[in-house]
Each structure stands twice: as structure tokens, then as C-alpha cells.
Amino acid sequence: MAMQRRSRQRDAILKVFEVKGAHPTAEEVLSEVRKEIPNVSLGTVYRNLDQLCEAGMIWKIQMEEGPCRYEGNPDGHLHAVCPICGEIRDVWPSGDPIARDSLPEEFAEAEYRLLLISPCERCRPNA
Ligand SMILES: [Zn+2]
Ligand SMILES: [Zn+2]
Numbered sequence: 001m002a003m004q005r006r007s008r009q010r011d012a013i014l015k016v017f018e019v020k021g022a023h024p025t026a027e028e029v030l031s032e033v034r035k036e037i038p039n040v041s042l043g044t045v046y047r048n049l050d051q052l053c054e055a056g057m058i059w060k061i062q063m064e065e066g067p068c069r070y071e072g073n074p075d076g077h078l079h080a081v082c083p084i085c086g087e088i089r090d091v092w093p094s095g096d097p098i099a100r101d102s103l104p105e106e107f108a109e110a111e112y113r114l115l116l117i118s119p120c121e122r123c124r125p126n127a
């Protein structure tokens with residue numbers, strides 16, 4: 001029974017990530033999951049998010065400020081953050097966005113996380 005409840009929570013959490021372009025915080029995941037499972041706690045949501053990250057099913061996005069976000073899209077893309085409203089958007093580079101040739105050889109295979117800081121459409125003065 002406990003096992004069944006755990007997987008139901010997990011399924012409800014994974015469903016939140018089916019929304020295209022969603023990068024929810026743990027609190028946002030909680031409020032979505034509560035629509036389905038009203039008594040779920042924030043601690044449970046964090047525990048499940050950690051497990052899903054470890055399993056490589058979702059990814060954590062460390063923000064410059066504020067709580068971290070979670071990503072459900074495995075395809076390689078970057079994130080742009082609006083410095084005014086904090087909105088996060090997906091950015092799809094047409095090639096490798098860093099010139100690996102310019103890095104010392106030891107970093108040739110390094111993973112990297114880039115955050116582009118740029119006003120979103122709504123916050124851009126002349127949009
Ligand atoms: Zn904005
Ligand atoms: Zn993304």
C-alpha cells in the first residue's frame with residue numbers, strides 16, 4: 001500500500017513535467033500535485049524530485065537567485081532568465097554554444113550549465 005502511494009505521487013509529479021516548457025519550482029510542483037493528491041507534503045515532493053533527478057528523469061536548474069527549478073525535457077537546450085520578472089525560457093542553440101577549442105584541454109568533455117540573462121518579451125522596452 002505504501003509502495004502504491006509512493007508511485008502514485010511520483011506519477012502525479014511526472015505529469016507536471018509533461019507541460020511543454022514548464023520549469024516549475026518544488027512549490028509549484030506541490031500545488032499541481034495537490035489537485036490530485038490533496039494531503040501530499042512539500043517534504044514528499046522534495047524527496048520525489050530528488051529521486052527523479054538521481055534517476056535522470058528530471059533535472060535541477062540552479063538559479064542565480066530564488067529557489068531552483070526543475071526541468072523535464074532531456075533534449076539539450078539552454079535557459080534564458082529574465083532579470084526583471086524572473087521568467088525562464090528554453091533556448092535552442094544551433095550549434096555548441098561554447099567554443100570548446102578555446103578551453104584548456106582538460107575541459108574538452110566537461111558538462112556545463114549556461115544561464116542566459118536577458119529580458120523576456122514582456123519586459124523588453126521596445127517589444
Ligand atoms: Zn520578464
Ligand atoms: Zn528547459
